[in-house]
Amino acid sequence: MSPRNHARRLWASVSPGDELPALTMTVSYEKVILNTAVTWDYMPGHFDPDYARSQGVPTIYANTIFLQGLTDRFVVDWAGRDSFIVHRGLSMMQPILAGAVVTAHGSITDVRSEEGVGIVELESVVSGEQGVKHCVSRHTLWLPQAEEKFDDVRQRIRLVAESSSAAASPKGAGT
Amino acid sequence: MTEPSHQHDYEVPTGSEAEGRAWLGRSTEMFTAEHPTNTAMVKHYCALTEDANTHYWDPPSGVPHWGTEVTPPGMLTTWLMPIRWNPSSGRPSASRWLAPRMPLPGDRVINVRTETSFRSPIPLGRTLRAQEELVDVSPRRETRLGPGYFVTTLVRYFTDDDEEVVAESYNTLLRYESVAPEGEDE
Numbered sequence: 001m002s003p004r005n006h007a008r009r010l011w012a013s014v015s016p017g018d019e020l021p022a023l024t025m026t027v028s029y030e031k032v033i034l035n036t037a038v039t040w041d042y043m044p045g046h047f048d049p050d051y052a053r054s055q056g057v058p059t060i061y062a063n064t065i066f067l068q069g070l071t072d073r074f075v076v077d078w079a080g081r082d083s084f085i086v087h088r089g090l091s092m093m094q095p096i097l098a099g100a101v102v103t104a105h106g107s108i109t110d111v112r113s114e115e116g117v118g119i120v121e122l123e124s125v126v127s128g129e130q131g132v133k134h135c136v137s138r139h140t141l142w143l144p145q146a147e148e149k150f151d152d153v154r155q156r157i158r159l160v161a162e163s164s165s166a167a168a169s170p171k172g173a174g175t
Numbered sequence: 176m177t178e179p180s181h182q183h184d185y186e187v188p189t190g191s192e193a194e195g196r197a198w199l200g201r202s203t204e205m206f207t208a209e210h211p212t213n214t215a216m217v218k219h220y221c222a223l224t225e226d227a228n229t230h231y232w233d234p235p236s237g238v239p240h241w242g243t244e245v246t247p248p249g250m251l252t253t254w255l256m257p258i259r260w261n262p263s264s265g266r267p268s269a270s271r272w273l274a275p276r277m278p279l280p281g282d283r284v285i286n287v288r289t290e291t292s293f294r295s296p297i298p299l300g301r302t303l304r305a306q307e308e309l310v311d312v313s314p315r316r317e318t319r320l321g322p323g324y325f326v327t328t329l330v331r332y333f334t335d336d337d338e339e340v341v342a343e344s345y346n347t348l349l350r351y352e353s354v355a356p357e358g359e360d361e
Contacts, residue, residue, distance in 0.1 A: 025225065038219040040256035042267075043284070044185050055283050056320045056353045064286045069224040069249030081228045082240050085248050087292045095285070151242035154295060161294040165343050168290035 009080040011111070011118025011143035020078040020106040020122070025070065029098040032060050039065040061095035067126065071137040074104040075122050079141050084150055086119070086157060087140035087164035093133045101129050106137075114163075115156040118143045140164055187350070190278020195312055195324065195350075198277045202308040206271045207335070208254045211302045212246045220250050234299050244299035251291065251332060251342055254303045273307050274326045274348050280315075281323045281351040291344035302335040310345070323351025 036046045041063045044051035049059045067090055076083055096102055106124030113119065120141045126134045142150075142157050150157070214234060221231050226247065230237030234244035257268035270276065275284050297303070313325035327347040331340050 031223065034219075034223050038216065038223050039250075039253045040259075041253070042185070042259060045285070054353055055285060057285075064289060065249060065252055066223065068251075068289065068291075069220060069226070069247060072247065072249045073224045073226040073228075076228065077226075081230050081237070084296065085293055087290070088248070089291075090289045092285075092287050149240050149242075150296070151240070154242070158294040161292045165290075165292035168292065168345050 007080050008082045009078070009143060011120065011145050014108055014111055014120055014143065016108050016111055018108045020074065020104075020124070023070075023074045023077070023104045025102055027062055027066075027096050027098065027100045027102060029060070032062055032098040035062050035066045039063060041065060057095050058097060060098045062098075064090070064092065067092065067096070067135050067137075070102075071104065071124055071126065071135070071139070074106060074124055075137075075139045075141065078106075079120070079143060082144055082150070084142040084157060085139055086142055086161045087138075087168070089138040089168065090135055091137075092135045094128075096126075096128070096134050100134075102126050102134060103128075109138075115159045117153050117156050117160065118145050119160060187275050187282040187284055188278050189280060189282050192280060192312075192315065192324070195277055195279040195326075198273070198309050199312060200309065201273065201277075203271055203273060203306055205304050205306045205333075206255070208303045208305075209258050209268065212250075212254055212297060212299050214299065216253070217246050217250065217299070220247055220253070224249070241296050243296070245296040246299050248291075248293055248297060248342075251293075251297060251303075251344065254297075255305050255332075271305075271307070273309050273328050274346070274350070277309065277326070279312075279324055279326070279350045281321070281349075281353075283321070283323075283351050283353045284348055285320065285351070286346065286348045287325065288347040289344060291342060293342045294339070295341055297332075297341060298334065303341075304333045304335060306331050311347075318349060318351060320349065321351045321354040323349050326350055 052060050104126045110121035122139045124137045259267050261268045307330045310329050311327040330344050332342040
């Protein structure tokens with residue numbers, strides 16, 4: 001069992017500015033290959049160093065699905081397994097190269113009620129040993145109140161998700 | 176310098192910017208995953224991310240809360256990936272994703288941004304379906320990897336027995352012409 005927190009965290013117990021416990025992971029060559037195999041993403045930059053170099057990247061690197069899973073785990077470890085990811089925005093900066101040691105830091109940026117359910121916004125940064133910034137993620141989470149179960153609020157959360165998707169801009173990806 | 180080992184089926188077609196822009200608004204057919212969401216793949220994925228969430232390792236434990244057995248949201252794209260060898264063709268199943276298949280000047284691809292909304296958990300034991308639409312192609316930009324275009328698609332995901340969207344995701348990737356680092360061959 002992970003030493004990090006998997007408890008059920010209630011919406012009323014959190015505040016803007018709360019910081020999440022940092023998460024550090026070694027992304028070995030083995031892990032990058034595992035990444036390719038388990039996500040079925042055989043874009044050659046994830047398993048062939050020559051191809052990665054032809055992309056202008058020094059060696060093989062982890063894919064987007066790994067970053068999604070890493071940042072999801074980072075926030076849900078803190079928020080508890082009963083929390084629900086309504087929306088996740090992920091901006092990639094520098095690829096995570098095989099051999100890297102990365103650390104995720106994050107904090108709460110907003111706590112609100114929307115459609116009558118408890119919503120929390122978090123921003124996280126995954127960075128490397130030399131301060132290299134690999135990605136920034138923004139998670140919108142539902143956190144339960146009291147004895148609330150997801151099944152009780154399913155339709156209201158669907159409305160929050162629809163609103164989040166409508167607000168997600170398809171433009172402005174940066175350079 | 177060793178001989179490049181580019182023995183892949185991964186080929187990105189090139190073309191003019193105008194040819195690429197002609198794809199704007201194009202959608203794929205609805206396509207279906209090759210197999211249902213399943214516990215074996217979930218556990219391997221959790222091994223990758225070192226995720227101890229018991230709702231993934233012991234799926235029945237999550238049913239009282241979710242109303243169903245659930246899978247990690249990060250696996251959404253994985254469920255629609257093509258299998259790597261097909262007995263009828265002897266080749267990988269064709270990729271259905273639009274952005275690497277559309278013509279543009281660059282033949283290199285790297286992902287830069289995703290925005291994904293989940294309307295409910297992705298259930299275990301169900302076969303997902305998806306449809307992708309090309310929604311934006313940026314003007315040509317200079318980037319640290321080389322000149323290219325930011326291509327954004329919208330994918331809507333469905334389960335096999337429900338016409339309501341279960342998740343939707345904007346994905347932006349960079350199609351570019353690689354500029355090899357100084358002093359290296361390319």
